Amino acid sequence: MHQFQSFAPPQPPTAAEYAFPSVLQFLQSEWRRFERDRNEWDIEKSEMKARIAFLEGEKRGVDNSKIDLMKRVKMLEFALRQERSKYVEAKDDNSAAVPAQGQLPLAQGVTPSHVNMKTQNRMSTYGQNMTQVSPTSATPGLDPLGRAKSREFLRICLQEISYLTASVPQSIASAMPPAPTRLVRNESDRRAAAATGGRNRKSDYYPATQSSSAPPPPLNRASSVPVSTLQSFGKGKPAMNSSSPPIEDKAEDATLRQFAVPHHAAQPIPNRTTKGSEESTRTEPIVKPAPLITTNITKPPTEKMDSEKDSSDDTDSVDEDPVTVVHSPLSGDDWHAKLQRAGQQLALQDKPKKSKKAEDDVQLAKDVQDKFNISPERLNKMVKEWDKTKLDGGGCQKSMRKKKAKDSALLDELANLTVNEAETDMGTRTGDAATDEPARWRPKVTLRRHMDTVRSIAFHPTKKAILSGSEDGTMKFWNLETALGDSRKAAGGELDPIHTYRGHTKGITAVALSADQNKCFSASLDRTIRAYGLVPMNKETYARLDPSLNLSTFVGHTDAVWDIRLFPLSISSSQLLGSISADGTVKIWDTETKGSPLKSSWSYHGSDVSSATASTGPKQGPVPTGLAFCPTDLKKMVVSYSNSVIKLFDIETGKDILTFKSNETYDGTTGTQINKVICHPTLPVVVSGHEDRYIRFFDLTSGVCSYSMLTHLDAVSSLDIDPAGLVLCSGGHDASVRLWDIASTQRTCLQEFTGHRRKGNEGVCAVQYHSTMPELLATGGADSLVKIYTRS
């Protein structure tokens, strides 16, 4: 504006006469004007540079905080593991801890009413809950109830964590948006549900995730669509849910825009609030997830300023709007203020803007009031405080730091209001994550280098790498980093394994990978188990053979080894490996020991009576077909047998503790045997896959079958549960892979796809989730292929 003014005055004199002095004067004035403009531009440029640097710094800070949070996550995980092992040490087998476990299946049952009750409970008595939860989680094992509660709490934490690690992208701008929208939607949904007299659980959850997944722009704009419509939409199209990549893309776009159009560069506020929350996180680490979400919730108010301009009378529009970067008048002011400080005239806020803002404020007040159910007085107070902050920042040119302090003060205030929201979210997260799963898995990479049926696969627990063992006698280690990163490359490219492990003289039946020990293991029909060193991720396919990779061979089984499992916990000096063999025995090996690796061995009846039955010949007895360690009770392991029986053994003593009632369809032949047995990662639940196409769920403590379902068109060959413990993936010899929602009582099939082509009456032979990257799933099949799936 002022540029225009300065341009206008010199014009008239030049038009009057063209005398030399006047021309000179004109030229001089023009030159001066030009110089001034150039100065301004320079200043503006440096300002922009400063701003870019500032934003970059902020991004770095956010990244750091992400790393910080990840560390915390790891700490929590570690603490959980410690706690479990401590518990195992302390616990007597016959102690009264059984009731505690007996209670947990309730949580596993997750009936809709149960969940609803829980969430309501949380909402109403959050403060109470928190104080209860914190001490119990600090001192677990006091009483069964507290233990169950603390476990529940930790489980929720873990889910929270896995959600965050799954979708936390590079910048906070992209990480933050989904959560607030989800919360808000949840809330409105719940209200709607209450109004319509309650809905079933699904309708409660699907829309939540739909909004959380940052729906595509067209959907965003459909602001006036009633809640119920959206709900049915969400129900009908679960595939729309939880696509984190789009969020990232969008966010990245937004970030770019931020740099490109600095005048529109928006919302430094949310970023700062994050920092504020971090401070609060430090002060009370035990309630870590709560402050995190607090920041999410406090963000909408800052955004709403703008997003409501379009549709100021529809609350839902705001609820849904996951816009990460908008033109915010506030930050615009901020920007101008900074310019002025650098020697520029202050462009005062013009009146229309102000009135607009007032409108916005009223709308905002209504919204916030609606959402958080707070009294108008309280709201007014907050708004006042908020305005003050704004004025401080814009008018008085206070430093950023001061503003930050103000913001965090406001945050604290908001935190009081929003924690129960956060808690609610935690409660519903179990359901959310479950509905996150329906996102379709799509094949991303196919690994075709094996010459025969791929019998077993194992992901690297932290890296994008996978181990595959095949009937061709080789085990191959694949680096998926580039293939998963670049879609074009993955589509047409042929990925070579970075290493091929040879050593067995017959087909490989099972593989295992221990990242802590940097080792991998393979079991084979040739009766041996072999341990190899893990090759570095950057190894070339055709590098020199390193003889030191061949570490050791565990010899002891007298018949084909059919499965191996690593003990879930490993210490530097010890890593247990369990193996089962057609010779009828279960053996436990210590893979790190210097001496004899074989720790213990027992047959069908356990260690107690093994000597008695040995005379009759263990070869005649039932043969183990699968094994699994129990992550919820580290002293025990389950073994399935060819007579369709599952037994629970004590790892240390080999004592036969419990026989599961798992053989109801056993008909005396191997046609009804169990092919695979796994344990739920967080609940005392055992899942078995049967040759006669059943999948059954058992309670670990009682051995009672809690659910049984026919699942495939042919034998179930492989099972895995996703790291969050909500979805069961099963592979069958009908060549299909199916995903089951095990959090619901119906246990519906979420997705089904043809995994592999059949060869020799076999189809899919192995399914595996990545334990820390929930977006990765792999299958191995009779067609010699390994397929990697991603979710989108």
Add this chain to the structure above:
Amino acid sequence: MLMEAQVQETLKHVPTSPTTTATTQSDLTTDSTGEEKSTPSDNKAASVSSGTSSATGRPQRNLPGTKDECLYQWPQRPLESIESAFALREYLQSLIRQDPHNVDLIISLPSGQDEHAWLYEHLCQICLELNYLIVHLEPECTPEVCPEMRAEEWMYYCATHPTPRECCAIDYLTHTLDGASALLNNVKFFPSRICVPEGSVKNFQSIARRLYRIFAHAYFHHRDIFDAFEAETSLYDRFLKLSRSRKLITDKLIIIPSLNNDDDSTGAGARQIMSRSRED
């Protein structure tokens, strides 16, 4: 009885049509779709029948827990009865399992089959079994013992690298085998198992030529292992007969003296040390 009360037996409804998964299994598909509302006892009956996709009444696969002596214990099936995308391979593997030394039967082309597809399956199978030869060689054929890849008086450069390298013998063997496996599994060259594109047929020769060197090295430098392995599998015999009958290897490249003493003239001609790097 408590258990019975809790068990709910339902055939789960699956969102997508089961026909996609059961193209090779039409009998099962019909079975299960008609079964959706059936009682547990019906399910049991159906489940038993589901396993009977073969004539023997039991699925022909090695279940977990199968003992050594029971592995692959199912009767030889005629090729026509194998309904699978891998029929040729299954048939070939069952022939080999039946009697690995009956080489003539194994390499003879089944009637009505594509010559090149059969050859392809054979080469795949040979690569597979060569893995085991290398496993046997590995303890003995170390970089110290065999620092160069030699076979009789020939020396070979490893062609799997961008520029051929003088890999030590064991590296050469593994690289060659990995390279051959990669080539055979490459969908660009071999997109189908039913027929082989004309342009890819020439790859058979280079693959065979390289695989031959693995045998040659074992024969000339690790004769004990070679003989033991040969006695067990007749792999070299199979490979040689296959290569000759299909003209994969020219006679002058055959440097291993005939094992059966019936024809010892081949391979005597070539007598100079050569660098065979990228002639393919």
